[in-house]
Amino acid sequence: MTSDSLSRRAFLERAGAAGVAPALGAQTRSTGSTKTIDCHAHLYAQSSGVLRDSDSQLVEAADKLGIDQLCCSMLTARRPATADQFRECNRQVAESTKRFPGRILGYAYVNPGYTKDALDDVRRCVEERGFMGVKLYNEYWIDEPVLYPLVELTIELRIPILTHAGHMHYYLADQPRISDGSHIAKVASRYPEATIICGHVGGGGDWEWEIKSLRNAPTVYLDTSGSVIDEGMIEMAVATLGADRVVFGCDMSMTAGVGKIRGARISESDRAKIMGGNMARIMARRQRS
Amino acid sequence: MIDINAYLGHFAFRQLRHNTAPELLRLMDSRKIRQAAVSSADAIAYRNVQPANEQLAAEVEHHRDRLIPFAVINPTYAGWADDLATCQEKLGMKGLRLYPRWHNYKLTDPACLELVKAATGRGMLITIPVRVEDPRQRTWLVEIPDVPLAEIEGLVRAAPSAQFAILNGLGYTGSALGRKGSGLPANYSIDVGRMSAVLANELGRLVENLGADRILFGSGMPFQYPDPAIVKVEVLEVSAADKEDILTRNAARLLRLQL
Numbered sequence: 001m002t003s004d005s006l007s008r009r010a011f012l013e014r015a016g017a018a019g020v021a022p023a024l025g026a027q028t029r030s031t032g033s034t035k036t037i038d039c040h041a042h043l044y045a046q047s048s049g050v051l052r053d054s055d056s057q058l059v060e061a062a063d064k065l066g067i068d069q070l071c072c073s074m075l076t077a078r079r080p081a082t083a084d085q086f087r088e089c090n091r092q093v094a095e096s097t098k099r100f101p102g103r104i105l106g107y108a109y110v111n112p113g114y115t116k117d118a119l120d121d122v123r124r125c126v127e128e129r130g131f132m133g134v135k136l137y138n139e140y141w142i143d144e145p146v147l148y149p150l151v152e153l154t155i156e157l158r159i160p161i162l163t164h165a166g167h168m169h170y171y172l173a174d175q176p177r178i179s180d181g182s183h184i185a186k187v188a189s190r191y192p193e194a195t196i197i198c199g200h201v202g203g204g205g206d207w208e209w210e211i212k213s214l215r216n217a218p219t220v221y222l223d224t225s226g227s228v229i230d231e232g233m234i235e236m237a238v239a240t241l242g243a244d245r246v247v248f249g250c251d252m253s254m255t256a257g258v259g260k261i262r263g264a265r266i267s268e269s270d271r272a273k274i275m276g277g278n279m280a281r282i283m284a285r286r287q288r289s
Numbered sequence: 290m291i292d293i294n295a296y297l298g299h300f301a302f303r304q305l306r307h308n309t310a311p312e313l314l315r316l317m318d319s320r321k322i323r324q325a326a327v328s329s330a331d332a333i334a335y336r337n338v339q340p341a342n343e344q345l346a347a348e349v350e351h352h353r354d355r356l357i358p359f360a361v362i363n364p365t366y367a368g369w370a371d372d373l374a375t376c377q378e379k380l381g382m383k384g385l386r387l388y389p390r391w392h393n394y395k396l397t398d399p400a401c402l403e404l405v406k407a408a409t410g411r412g413m414l415i416t417i418p419v420r421v422e423d424p425r426q427r428t429w430l431v432e433i434p435d436v437p438l439a440e441i442e443g444l445v446r447a448a449p450s451a452q453f454a455i456l457n458g459l460g461y462t463g464s465a466l467g468r469k470g471s472g473l474p475a476n477y478s479i480d481v482g483r484m485s486a487v488l489a490n491e492l493g494r495l496v497e498n499l500g501a502d503r504i505l506f507g508s509g510m511p512f513q514y515p516d517p518a519i520v521k522v523e524v525l526e527v528s529a530a531d532k533e534d535i536l537t538r539n540a541a542r543l544l545r546l547q548l
Contacts, residue, residue, distance in 0.1 A: 061487035064524045169429040205425045208303070227483065228423045229513045232306055254487050255524065259517025 034272075035068040037279040038257070040162060040199060040225040040249030043074045043096055043104075045089065055096040059103050065258045067250075068276070071162070072096065073107035073135035080139045083117035086110050090121055094129040105283075107135035107162060112150050119153055126157050132283050136163040142179040142196070143186040151191050158285040160195040162223065166204025167213070180204075181213025181220075188217045195219065195282055200251045202226030202260065207233050211240050218245075221278065225249030229256045234264035234274075243270035247278050291540035292317070292515070293416065293480050294456040294507030295325035297348050297356075298341065300421075301334035302428050307511035310348045310356055317355070320515050322508075323537070324355050324546065326416070328386040330512070332361035333421055339372045346380035357544060359384040359416060363392040364404035373404070377411045383544055384414035384454075389440070390433050391421070396444040405444070409451040414543050417441055419458030419482070422512065438464040445477045452543060453477040456507050459484045462494050469498040478539060480507025486521040493525060501531035505540050 044054040055072075062070055074089035075081070081089070086109055093106045108125035110118035125131035134154055140146055142163050154161050166172075167180035184198050198214060201207045203226025211233075214220050222237055222245060237246045243266065250257030261274060297308055307316040308330065317325060327349065332341035338361045349356040360376035362369050362385060376382040385408045389396050396417070408415055420435045427433065438458065442465050445453055453476060461467030461479055481504065484492040496504055506522060508515035522532055541548050 057488055064487055065520070166425070168425055169427065170432075203425075207426065228426070229509075229517045230303070230422070231511050231514050232304075252488065253485075255485065255520045256483075256517045259520040260514050262520065263514030263516030 035276045035280060036066055037069045037071065037248065037276040038062065038067050038225075038250050038254075039071050039197060039247045039279050040223050040251045041070040041072045042252055043072045043093055045074060045077060045092060055099060055104055059100055061254050062103070065254055067254075067258070069103060069105055071105045071107060071132060071279070073109040073162070075109055075135075075137060079111075079137060080113065081109070081111045083111070083114040083121075086114075087117070087121050090125050090129075090131075093131070094125070097130065106131035107133045109135040109137070110150070111139045112136065112147050113139055115146065115149055118150055122150065122153055123157070126159055126286075131159075132286065133160040133162055136161060136179075138164050138175045138178045141177050141183045143183045143190070147187065148190075151187060151194050154195070155191060155193045158195075158288075160197055160221075160282050162197045163199055165199045165210070167209045168205035178204075181210045181217070184220055185214060185217035188220045192219050195221070195285070197221040197223050197247060197282075199223050200226035200249065201237065202228035202230075202233060202256070203251055203253070208236065211237050214245075215240050221245050221247050221282070223247050223249040223251075224261060224274065225251035225253065225257050227251075227253040227256050229260045229263075231263070234260055235266060238264075238266050238270055238274075243267075243273045244278060246274045247282075248275045290320070290322045290506055290519075290536045291544070291546070292322050292325040292508050292510065292518075293454055293505045293540050293543075294418070294482075295327045295356075295510050296330040296512060297327050297345055298330040298332075300330045300512065303422070305330060305511050310352050313511060314352060314355060316510060316515065320519065322515065324357060324540075325510075326357045326359050326384060326414075326540070326544065328359040328361050328416075332386075333388055333391050337366065338363055339368075339375070342372065342376050342380065342382070346376075346382070353381065357384070357546075358382045359386050360413075361386045361388065362404060362408075363388075363394075364398075364400040365392065365394050369404065370407060373407055373411070377408075377413060382413070384416055387415065387417050388421070389417075389436055396436070396440045397447060401444070402447060405448045405451050409448065414452050414454060416454045416456055417444075418456040421457075438466055441477075442466055442473065445473055449474040449476055451476055454505055454507075454543065455479045455482075457482045457509050459491060462491050462498065467491075467495050467498055475503070478503045478505050478543065480505040481518050481521045481535070482507060482509075484521070486524050492521055493527070496525070496527055496531065496535075501527055501534045502539055504535045505543075506536045
């Protein structure tokens, strides 16, 4: 660990002790290890007209599948998002968290290139609206310096970052800056106080590569979501990273998301950690601050 | 339950588990899956598929009450008609699996139509996996796209007397295959595959459009966990009788199995 990170950690500890207000509010008051928490869900912009009432449809699907809480972000229809666009997305997510208190929890989605706007909106979403985390997409690799202020803010606020991720063995022309496990491990090494969740191991290409790339990044979590349901994926994640670092998610592939955890040959205590215990622990950090 | 989409053997690009007959049967027992139509995973990447078919037949020999062997045949490869005859007459294979993209042909090519005609003459169910694995995780060596639904549509139209099962796909309701009154012959069924059963609920819409008697339970095990397919049927809002048709009776009818 560098002296730089030690001094930054000390600073942030002090900042936290100085009274950054806990603001998760009613939504996660009763979060406990028995809840099933989908760490990776999405809402769709009402203006799109494609999925009107997407939040009620999502909750209805969660009811059928026994999912208690849905950690949701809303991405802009076109990216990269402008500051106005991501603010509007986050405003709509806030409305859904009010319509479904305790069921829908909010991630603030931002484009880190708009540094001040992004920092301001994240702080507003967390402190005033009770959001539980930050969602990043692929505007930048997560280890680029433009991300540093945002990562530092999440450390201060004690909230996780869920980042879009994937590793393909070919060039992804429409996502030239998609992060993979190596980018995430690198930023996690610089900021060991940060809580970073690597998104959708079942939706990001070579999942075996992704799992192995995170083995030596002990502060990084892996989200199980995505449509890929390859047998052995969850067992490998648990064996390589430990069950404490694996969190259940669907990313809207909901029967796939639930089915792959149900099908994994892991202990019931590990399954409970993955289905909600770990995510509850992550969110409790904010509540304790 | 009868699983129309299962495999034994090895895949070229990823280790499979539960891929021997005893191991697959243990997995099936744990999920209450009574029978499964199995083909060779090795054959997907082989040039000459017949040794893989023979290996599969040997593997299931003592479990034929539960593991129903399907042949993989490449209609562009020398001797395919002899291989088909051997698979059906000597190895007791009840169906066929086609891999047009892996084996470099189109479903509507004359060679494939000839194979379909020959297999139909032998009373074999012809299954077509839309994909083997998600193309995003492809290796640096080969790029194998999904089988286009339009191509499958062309085949079912060109071979009305054949009986097909389409596996591991989605997006049917956006094609003639999944639309009511499309004019296609009713000579194909579709497994639950990758369709959603909540939110967009394509599976529910497909049941409405085609009828529950055209939907099959298929998991893709052991490439895939069998549980997501089970969950889809669990949450599907249809009658208990329709669920039983999907899980068991439709496949039993197509495979001529006694229940």
